[in-house]
Amino acid sequence: MTTRSARPRVAILGLGMIAEVHRRAALLAGAEVVGLLGRDHERTRAAADAWGVPTAYRSIEEVAEGNADVVHVCTPNATHAPYSLALLAAGGKHVICEKPLGADLAEAEAMASAARAADVVTAVPFVYRYHPVVREIRARRLAGELGATHAVHGSYLQDWLLSPDASSWRVDPAAGGASRAFADIGSHWFDLVEWVSGERMASLIAETRIALPERPAGSVASFSGPAGADAPRVTVTTEDIAMVLARTADGVPVSTTVSQVAAGRKNRLWFELDGAAGSAVFDQENPEYGWFGTATGAEVFVRDPGAGSAEQRRLATLPAGHAQGYAQCFEAFVxxxxxxMAGQEREGLPTFEDGLRAARLxxxxxxxxxxRAWTGV
Incomplete structure (x- = not known):
């Protein structure tokens, strides 16, 4: 199914930070935001008025019956499956759903199965694929410039939960699922590395740790800062840290560290591909540059609409030296x-199948x- 109108009509589910990111990207892509749905109707109506959106939905049923062509699901993880499944069952609406695709593997499998049966486009915002330098690394790997892959390693580090007084709905498994750090950011790392390298993880062994056994109770918004030392405490059951050693189907060793309590690291997704002919490095906190190593030296590639591969040029929308970052990745993804949805072809759009892959990992x-054992993926 293709979107019939030249200007897609969009409904956004959720009122938080990531919903605002989706809304901005939708508007920049030429869409019309026709409705919002939040947990509380008064807040939904207030947000709709503030954003200039005509409809404040009261239920997912209203969204499914409404006139939106595309629905962005930007709500807590536990709602992703029921909302997306209701929309896919109703038919006729494309769905962009935040990751993780479901709160567990069974939900993700059900969502991917429903997506296969529906004549619509589904997508998951693994948006780091849209860094121009990432596209350059992938293009050089596909061209054989790095040679056969010897190893892949890296990390994804944040510090937003470092404080004992920091919390979020993500910490609660009833809202966020049984995994936190890995499902939230480790999934991004593995999606990116598998897509760029072409290697698929076959088995892995993992170590996880809960660094802070208690945190404040309550649904504190993500990235909003500490809740306060006087807030009531609850026991934490989702991991702050995950370390993973993996083997790909071709026998390539892979290692990564994932943490949401790494002081000073705000959003450092970093990876290195080491090949027989060369290496490549990407650092999301310094996304304007890619590092390419050879046996005789190294090159620092600068993001530039006039250099590099076709996909790098397409996504490098600003001149070199005018920094692009996460927001531009999200805008390009949307x-x-x-x-x-309009029937055109685009390379690398992450779909519900990619969301299912992340759930399996x-x-x-x-x-x-x-x-405490090697486990198949």
Missing amino acids: ADAYAV TDAVLRSAAD
Whole structure:
């Protein structure tokens, strides 16, 4: 199914930070935001008025019956499956759903199955694929410039939960699922590395740790800062840290560290591909540059609409030296999703199948950490 109108009509589910990111990207892609749905109707109506949106929905049923062409699901993880499944069952609406695709593997499998049966486009915002330098690394790997892959390693580090007084709905497994750090950010790392390297994880062994056994109770908004030392405490059951050693189907060793309590690291997704002919490094906190190593030296590639591969040039929308970052990645992802909905072709759009892949990796990490054993993906 393709979107019929030249200007897609969009409904956004959720009122938080990531919903605002989706809304901005939708508007920049030329869409019309026609409705919002939040947990509380008064807040939904207030947000709709503030954003100039005509409809404040009261239920997912109203969204499914409404006139939106595309629905962005930007709500807590536990609602992703019921909302997306209701929309796919109703038919006729494309769905962009935040990751993790479901609160567990069974939900993700049900969502991917429903997506296969529906004549619509589904997408998951693994938006780090949209850094121009990432596209350059992938293009050089596809061209054979790095040679056969010897190893892949890296990390994804944040510090927003470092304080004992910091919390979020993500910490609560009833809202966020059984995995936190890995499902939230480790999934991004593995999606990116598998897509760029072409390597698929076959088995892994994982170690997880809860660094702070208690945190404040309550649904504190993500990234909003500490809740306060006087807030009531609850026991934490989701991991702050995950370390994963994996083997790909081709026998390539892979290692990564994932943490949401690494002081000073705000959003450092970093990876290195080491090949027989060269290496490549990407650092999300310094996304304007890619590092390419050879046996005789190294090159620092600068993001530039006039240099590098075709996809790097397409996504490098600003001149070199005018920094692009996460927001531009998100905007490019949404624009590509809408383009595919209109019947065009785009390289690398992450779909519900990619969301299911991430859920399978998350499930393997949790099983391995519990069993303290190598586990198949």
